[in-house]
Amino acid sequence: MRSPTQVAAVVIRAALSVCIFSAICNLALAGPVARSTNATATIAPDAPPATPQPRVYLFRGALGPIFSRGMDRLTKRLQEAGIRADVYEFTICRLIADQAIRDFRDDPAPIALIGHSMGGLCALTFAGILKSENIQVSLVVTIDPAQASPKVPLNVERFINIFLSDSILGGGDVVAEQGYQGHYASFDLKQHEEVTHINIDKQDSIHEQVVTAVAQLAMTPTKGEAAPLRYVVPSDAPIELWDSGTQQLARSGDTLQRLAALNGVPLWSLTQANQYSESAPLSVGQRVLVPRRLAPPVASAAAPKPKR
Numbered sequence: 001m002r003s004p005t006q007v008a009a010v011v012i013r014a015a016l017s018v019c020i021f022s023a024i025c026n027l028a029l030a031g032p033v034a035r036s037t038n039a040t041a042t043i044a045p046d047a048p049p050a051t052p053q054p055r056v057y058l059f060r061g062a063l064g065p066i067f068s069r070g071m072d073r074l075t076k077r078l079q080e081a082g083i084r085a086d087v088y089e090f091t092i093c094r095l096i097a098d099q100a101i102r103d104f105r106d107d108p109a110p111i112a113l114i115g116h117s118m119g120g121l122c123a124l125t126f127a128g129i130l131k132s133e134n135i136q137v138s139l140v141v142t143i144d145p146a147q148a149s150p151k152v153p154l155n156v157e158r159f160i161n162i163f164l165s166d167s168i169l170g171g172g173d174v175v176a177e178q179g180y181q182g183h184y185a186s187f188d189l190k191q192h193e194e195v196t197h198i199n200i201d202k203q204d205s206i207h208e209q210v211v212t213a214v215a216q217l218a219m220t221p222t223k224g225e226a227a228p229l230r231y232v233v234p235s236d237a238p239i240e241l242w243d244s245g246t247q248q249l250a251r252s253g254d255t256l257q258r259l260a261a262l263n264g265v266p267l268w269s270l271t272q273a274n275q276y277s278e279s280a281p282l283s284v285g286q287r288v289l290v291p292r293r294l295a296p297p298v299a300s301a302a303a304p305k306p307k308r
Helices: 004-042 069-080 090-106 118-132 204-215 256-263 267-274
Strands: 055-060 084-089 111-116 139-143 158-163 183-188 229-232 244-249 287-292
Touching: 055 069, 055 090, 055 118, 069 084, 069 111, 069 204, 084 090, 090 111, 090 118, 111 118, 118 139, 139 204, 158 204, 183 244, 229 267, 256 267, 256 287, 267 287
Parallel strands: 055 084, 055 111, 111 139, 139 158, 158 183, 183 229
Antiparallel strands: 244 287
């Protein structure tokens, strides 16, 4: 039989065991609660999904390394702006289109196609290949494309053609397929005698505006009214690449001069598109085609003076 001292020792050890076990249980139970409480306090709201970066495929024309070096310069400017861009010879158009399809299937992203001369023909052919795979093209820019270029396919959201209608090497006045509902703008530079088929792809002002258009692709609207634009750019006017047009209804006292000032566009763009007198009053409700850039919304500024 155990002595009272031994019994007391057993009781004390049992009590200590119970206390230790209880403490361990409490820690095990309290630990997750404490961590959960801390996690709840530090959880940040879900960040908005990242906007896919566009992929840009550029194509040189015939003898591209000699005569289409502007495409290389434009590629470099796009890359410097943080945009994925690569330049190719038009002769491997189908090969690059097939690769683009695989890339899109693996990692969908907006697609932009830009080409000079035969490279412009390639860009439109490329877009047609993507159409057969049900892939949208966010932007196609053709720079004095070949006259044999195909029409703009229906899967193209925005199309811009910058060309010389009197050019033998280019001169492609590209039109869209029947039923096209995207944004369309055509700019004939035949009155700019300083621009030729050999240097049209090297115009800094064109490069700057194309880079801006590509950079804004993910933020600009793809739907909505898209009245086509067709212009012969006057010899003394800068080359401004609008994306499409919009119809505005004239109000009492409106003239083309006033609407040009309100919209910040040159007066010639309204007189040429609408065939109205620049100073004659417009009838209330009369439709006026006004060019626009599809840019992200910005705070409105004071209306500039009309440009001639």
